[in-house]
Amino acid sequence: MKRHVLTESDVRQVAEGSRLTVPPGTIITPAARDAAAARRIEICRQSEDLARSVAIGADHAGYEMKERLKELLTQLGFSFYDFGTHDPRPVDYPDVAVKVAEAVSQGRFSRGIIIDGAGIGSCIAANKVPGVRAASCTDVATARNSREHNDANVLTLGARLITPETMREIVQVWLSTEVGAERHRRRVEKIMAIERKYLAH
Incomplete structure (x- = not known):
């Protein structure tokens, strides 16, 4: 099974102060952890049971x-x-x-x-x-x-x-099938940003 890697670039696509849930077995790079800490983003690993x-x-x-x-x-x-x-x-x-x-x-x-x-x-x-x-x-x-x-x-x-x-x-x-390349994650985050914008009103 393909293993996921969470990079600094991935983290920077997520809104500050939010929670980022990653699949079981995801490799989180040190730079990604640093970026998450700086942006107050909580990284949560999805449990195997929940994932299935x-x-x-x-x-x-x-x-x-x-x-x-x-x-x-x-x-x-x-x-x-x-x-x-x-x-x-x-x-x-x-x-x-x-x-x-x-x-x-x-x-x-x-x-x-x-x-x-x-x-x-x-x-x-x-x-x-x-x-x-x-x-x-x-x-x-x-x-x-x-x-x-x-x-x-x-x-x-x-x-x-x-x-x-x-x-x-x-x-x-x-x-x-899992979410693909970084550009797709960036676009999904833009979709979620639209949702947050209208929920804030």
């Missing part, structure tokens, strides 16, 4: 695919909590999406996966929760891009748009 924990949820349209997702996560060695729905009776997707998004935002789970009919409504709802970067993905390429370029922490899927096999491929790639 996923919050999941679906509306009635995504219920059957969610049940298949649970089997896949078990096969891949991930723990999960199912925020519903627990049967195919109609429910409103924003109610489920916000539960999953809040669980990720609060740090109770490292990532979240939400399934509805198209994957779009749940994505919009989840992105209203501070700290969430939800991406609606329809294939392996968008799944990889959402992680590598955007550090997406919530994946939304459309059960009416993809097959169960495509779901499996997307989820496996999404869970195994």
Whole structure:
């Protein structure tokens, strides 16, 4: 497995006085530690258990695919909590999406996966929760891009748009891909800075 290295440049992309969570096994350079101390940034290592924990949820349209997702996560060695729905009776997707998004935002789970009919409504709802970067993905390429370029922490899927096999491929790639080069981290931090700006009002 590829090991991550946290550099001084990475730290300087993070807002002063904030917390920076890094994956298990990350190598933190001495210069990165010095930069963090100077900028009052707390570096926290994500636990192995948390790194492999996923919050999941679906509306009635995504219920059957969610049940298949649970089997896949078990096969891949991930723990999960199912925020519903627990049967195919109609429910409103924003109610489920916000539960999953809040669980990720609060740090109770490292990532979240939400399934509805198209994957779009749940994505919009989840992105209203501070700290969430939800991406609606329809294939392996968008799944990889959402992680590598955007550090997406919530994946939304459309059960009416993809097959169960495509779901499996997307989820496996999404869970195994980490954020990429420094330029991507810098751009993600700019996204989060926009969020902080509007939360301050």
